[in-house]
Amino acid sequence: MAIEYLGLSQINGPLVVLEGVQNASFEEIVEITVNGNEKKLGRIIELYEDKAVIQVFEGNDGMSLKNTHTKLTGHPMEVALSPDILGRTFNGIGEPIDGLGEIKAECRLNVNGLPLNPVTREYPRNYIRTGISAIDGLTTLIRGQKLPIFSGNGLPHDQLAAQIVQQASLGDSDEKFAIVFAAMGVKYDVAEFFRRTFEESGVSDHVVMFLNLANDPVVERLITPKVALTAAEYLAFEKGMHILVILTDITSFCEAMREVSSSRGEIPSRKGYPGYLYSELATLYERAGIVQGVEGSVTQIPILTMPNDDITHPIPDLTGYITEGQIVLDRQLHGQSIYPPISVLPSLSRLMKDGIGEGYTRADHQDVANQLFSCYAKVGDARSLASVIGEDELSPIDKQYLVFGNEFEHEFIGQGMDENRSMEDTLNKAWELLGLLPREELDRVNTKVLDQYYHPTTIDAVAKAKAEADAMNE
Secondary structure (H helix, E strand, C coil): CCCEEECCCEEECCEEEECCCCCCCCCEEEEEEECCCEEEEEEEEEEECCEEEEEECCCCCCCCCCCEEEEEEEEECEEEECHHHCCCEEECCCCECCCCCCCCCCEEEECCCCCCCHHHEECCCCEEECCCHHHHHHCCEECCCECCEEECCCCCHHHHHHHHHHHCECCCCCCCEEEEEEEEEECHHHHHHHHHHHHHHCCHHHEEEEEEECCCCHHHHHHHHHHHHHHHHHHHHHCCCEEEEEEECHHHHHHHHHHHHHHCCCCCCHHHCCCCHHHHHHHHHCCCEEECCCCCEEEEEEEEECHHHCCCCHHHHHHHHHCCEEEEECHHHHHCCCCCCEEEEEEEECCHHHCCCCCCCCCCHHHHHHHHHHHHHHHHHHHHHHHHHCHHHCCHHHHHHHHHHHHHHHHHHCCCCCCCCCHHHHHHHHHHHHCCCCHHHCCCCCHHHHHHHCCCCCHHHHHHHHHHHHHHHC
16 A cells, blocks of 8 residues: 655755655655645655655645655656557657647556667667768768767757658668657747647658657656657567657756756766766667667667857767767858758768668768768868968869868758758769869779769859759759
């Protein structure tokens, strides 16, 4: 029989302290009744002798030390799951908010997930196509990978996230594919933007949305990514689907963690964040992967905004240690009205080499990517030199690199918000741009590949190819 506890000994922001607790366990869910009728949920986050510290999900409005009844449920937080969650919208703790009724649960799973035996992990192979050349061509997303997007305030990461959701696919594969999208601490207009974009583009039927708004309780923000990842694991490992999880914005999650840590009176670490920031982030990111003998996979694109565009800030810094690369958005490119403003040189996909090339994308993919990185790095050198001695004094080859750099940024990195490029289109466009440079400059490409794909081009030819592509898209 469940014991009901009357009153509280302390209330501190989203945390309450209950004394005289028996047989409680860490992460256990509790039901709190306020004034005899209002029900709230909470979870135990700390136990000391007979004291339990409880996080209240719905906030502590109306709570006092005497008017609360607390009941232990005896189980951790669980979320109701079934194949019917596809196409549905939930709040941060997994409750439906789309007015379509409750989910008829096939099972209820612990939101903390189960540790994955490293021995049963399979190495990520094959790719997920996003339709965005800068990602598909240069930092290819591999199934089972975790590849974060490092953004900043005011940069179009929301539009990029929405575009990836609309366009993502398994290339030419006919395997089952779905997207789990979780937004944490977003304003109402941003949440509405995502909801409306997905509905209008007709992708809602294979998207599961979890929305935690900025005015929702801060504690809910800590649960949202765990609920989303639990739904993703269920669809991937129980239903054999390939799932892409997009989490935005991880910075909101970390800010919520800092707030709760401060309420608990913990000694802060770097920039005021708790010392366990690394392990908390790792528990999220490490829930991506492929399991041996199971058809499905979980791939993650966490999006975070770097405070003051500082890539050494604890959140991007620790994220970079855990994940397999990063996609970095650049404010300078954004200032030139280039969308998406992806800075390709600091961007990296560590698992890219194992999911591209012959049998996956195209045999020349790796060589093309290496060559584009090399040429674009030389563009930076030519621009630095031009800023010192003037563009007119540059050598002919340096001037060619300047032309290449400008075209590369506008035609390869830059693309329309509704432009969905196939892998073939991306690689062909890369060869058109490489054709602006003399063949002897292409030193990262195999001679046989050069013989097959290289042909000198002019700016006019690149512009004509773009016009033809735009006409086909229309």
